[in-house]
Amino acid sequence: xxxxxxxxxxxxxxxxxxxxxxxxxxxxxxxxxxxxxxxxxxxxxxxxxxxx
Numbered sequence: 001x002x003x004x005x006x007x008x009x010x011x012x013x014x015x016x017x018x019x020x021x022x023x024x025x026x027x028x029x030x031x032x033x034x035x036x037x038x039x040x041x042x043x044x045x046x047x048x049x050x051x052x
């Protein structure tokens with residue numbers, strides 16, 4: 001029984017690590033995209049900004 005609990009715990013930890021890694025990658029990608037949007041819009045002239 002203890003072996004089964006250890007295997008279940010190990011499997012749950014692996015799943016948790018996968019989920020955390022995927023969420024971290026997703027947040028990093030979103031932050032990178034947001035940063036690029038902000039920097040590209042900050043390079044526009046005033047007249048170009050008002051057209052957006």
